[in-house]
Amino acid sequence: MTCCSALVIVGLPDKAVAESRERVRAALNAIGLALPPKRITVNLSPADLPKEGSHFDLPIALGLLAAIGAADAEALSHYVAVGELGLDGRIAASPGVLLAALHASTRDMGLICPAAQGPEAAWAGKFDLIAAPDLLALLAHLKGTQPLPAPQPGEAETSRGGPDLAQIKGQEVAKRALEIAAAGGHNLLMSGPPGAGKSLLASCLPSILPPLDPAEALEVSMVASVAGELEGGRLRRRRPFRSPHHSASMPALVGGGLKVRPGEISLAHLGVLFLDELPEFQRGVLDSLRQPLETGTVSVARANMHVTFPARVQLIAAMNPCRCGHLGDPSLACARAPRCAADYQAKVSGPLLDRIDLHVEVAAVSAADLTLPPPAEGSEQVSHRVAAARHVQRQRYDGEGARTNAEADGELLDRVATPDESGRKLLADAAAAMRLSARGYHRVLRVARTIADLAGAQDVGRIHVAEALSYRRQAPRN
Template sequence: MVATVSTVAYLGLEARAVEVQVQLSPGLPKFLIVGLPDKAVAESRERVRAALTAIGLALPPKRITVNLSPADLPKEGSHFDLPIALALLAALGAADPETLSHYVAVGELKLDGRIAPSPGVLLAALHASQEEKGLICPQAQGSEAAWAGDLELLAAPDLLALLSHLRGSSRLRPPEPGEAEPVGRGPDLRQVKGQEVAKRALEIAAAGGHNLLMSGPPGAGKSLLASCLPGILPPLSPAEALEVSMVASVAGELEGGRMTRRRPFRAPHHSASMPALVGGGLRVRPGEISLAHLGVLFLDELPEFQRAVLDSLRQPLETGSVTVARANTHVTFPARVQLVAAMNPCRCGHLGDAALACSRAPRCAVDYQARLSGPLLDRVDLHVEVAGVSAADLTLPPPAEGSAAVAARVAAARRVQGERYQGCGVRTNAEADGELLERVATPDEPGRRLLAEAAAAMRLSARGFHRVIRVARTVADLAGAGQVGRIHVAEALSYRRQAPVN
């Protein structure tokens, strides 16, 4: 007899159907797991054996073969423990195979029979819903799975409670969706003294989803400005919140099933490796750029990152996704992020200050800034010089306008963009391209003349040219203008990095 239980294997944000087939056959006692299992799956046999012993069941002295079908699909993770145990129980006659055929099962087993959380339960729940099946999952992740919608959920604390429910001797309580976290504001722009140009650039970046690079001496407020950005961004829509939560679920960071409407803000240290930033590793996991999907990726001390690591961001910033290639599979994660970076003008940070500049200036600045590649900088829409803050600036009263007022203007501009790009698969001006960009953001005649003259004088690349148009469109949206004009183009050009002259 072959007993079968359905489960899933995760490939990026896709849950692939997997059948766990268990056969008991005569022969020397042996427990085999086949079907491209990784180390964690291969070790399931010991966890399953111990868990069954804990609930009073012993494995028969037979040859036990567990096949994970399809056999050519890599199987990774500890969530195969529970479906293997259930299929084995069905083969032993301790569970009804017909009942189990209506469920997808995921979960890790502890040696005492408890069912422990495992990453990706939300994806498994969405897959089960599409297959019109129920889901068996750990009790601790029932509230996470409940976000998938209308499906039968069996969130069990341990194997014994699950078997009692399946036999009808007791009932498991249906879980409720986890509470939605309130949208917090974080630091307020009122805390920033001076820096009006930088605050204006931050508003434009928030309104259009543009990448931003701030350069200035230490203590000028670059990190504070970046931390204020989530407070002026509009909250995630329900669909976007589900998208962000799916990434967090795969990464195992969705705690207590609590979804949030606040946009992600990730700030990795400059020692981060390439797999940590773009994804990968022995078990392919989403990197920081995917965990910041639909939010902000803040890279402080930008030149201190390894150059190869930074250059690995170039393609995801352009396409909005990152593909991790392996010999046997390709895994794709979403990566539609808003890059915000900060850097000092040179290693000592005081270029241009006669009292503090180092003796190696300007060579110090040239060497330091050369760590950043031109193609990466070309993908940054807004380049802002953040001046140092004087003692006189610090004694000034707080600005009259805070994050709430700026957030209202950003939300209005985002609403305009939402109506403009409805049905186009584009959320913000920063994502518009090709014919769509030409249709919605072509400047008027004075604006076109200024743009053509500036493109030649500043030696803009084709990418830089179009990014100026996108920023100009956002400036026009903030001003409530229907068409991009010369003044909007002029402001967009003022934030553009000029190519060095040979």
């Protein structure tokens, strides 16, 4: 009777990593290899950093193969390895392969990953990439007896928009605000009774947004890869549109959890985060968005680690004016008005509302509007104007660290968005009358700059400032 080997994994492994010893042992047995009858310790360094996830299976197995002489240790030292092992030796997909590939390519190292994720890893560029279906095929490749084919980058995701703006009858003010929001990357809040078309308007936004450029597509795809949502190695080319339910928890929205992963705001990076029924979200969850909306990042702090995710999103929100939804309609409003509206709207904090650039009242659509023919202008025509405005902004902010008018700040904003004399006077008078905060003042400037871009104007004028002010929420009076 032979003595069984004892395989111990140290270095703060979580449950998934600790169970790697059984998966690795079974995978090696499946390809006809056995560990020597002695105590074997796998040290995951640094020892004080927690290790999470099943993607440690493949590197642990390769380390053991090198230790028993079944693989060349010197050759393996030039590779990063990521993958989960099946009990039969197959290498299964695991999250974060694109990020690992980029890390390996920048360090002039190779990558060993599952065959299913080879097309995903190939987007990192030309570098030594091995995508193996199982351990046996991987060993044959490393020994040169049966080389594996080099994986090719997966096809880019096809650009798919949402519903067309031509489906919406009436709501011209709301459609204009949606166009401005798309052109400048601004946050938008729509308020109106149920059935007015707020959710439909929001779902039309992807149809007028420009596709991601190659650098942006790589950013978005990296976040999706970490979250395990990049399917078939297809690089994301359309802007994300995330619409979490109002029961979402804080970790679900901003990231975190027992195993830290990106939240909805990071999965919507460089795209749209749509929050329908805004006051129905927990107040603490909504307030957790305030810092990410300002900085474009989310920092998840734990006692032993800090993780930062990108979160440069465009917030689109919708809400009813009150709980019953029919404030201002004498035939339908409840008997508690206006107290009903005050209590309902107070669920959304003032600092969060101050971070929203465009506030639009969406009125109920009348029966007469519904009988009208479809509008002559749809998403295709609007998207051309949005693309032209975005092109102007890309040229304006080239090398400035901003992509859109919504990201301009400080001296940069003063340089590109200061209005003419009549516009400055109007803005100063309005800021005092509307009691705008400093943040609100600058957000009006950003919106005015976008309106000028849509009009093809070089400078921001009084008419652009006036329209931007019309979308601004006035601070409540005590």
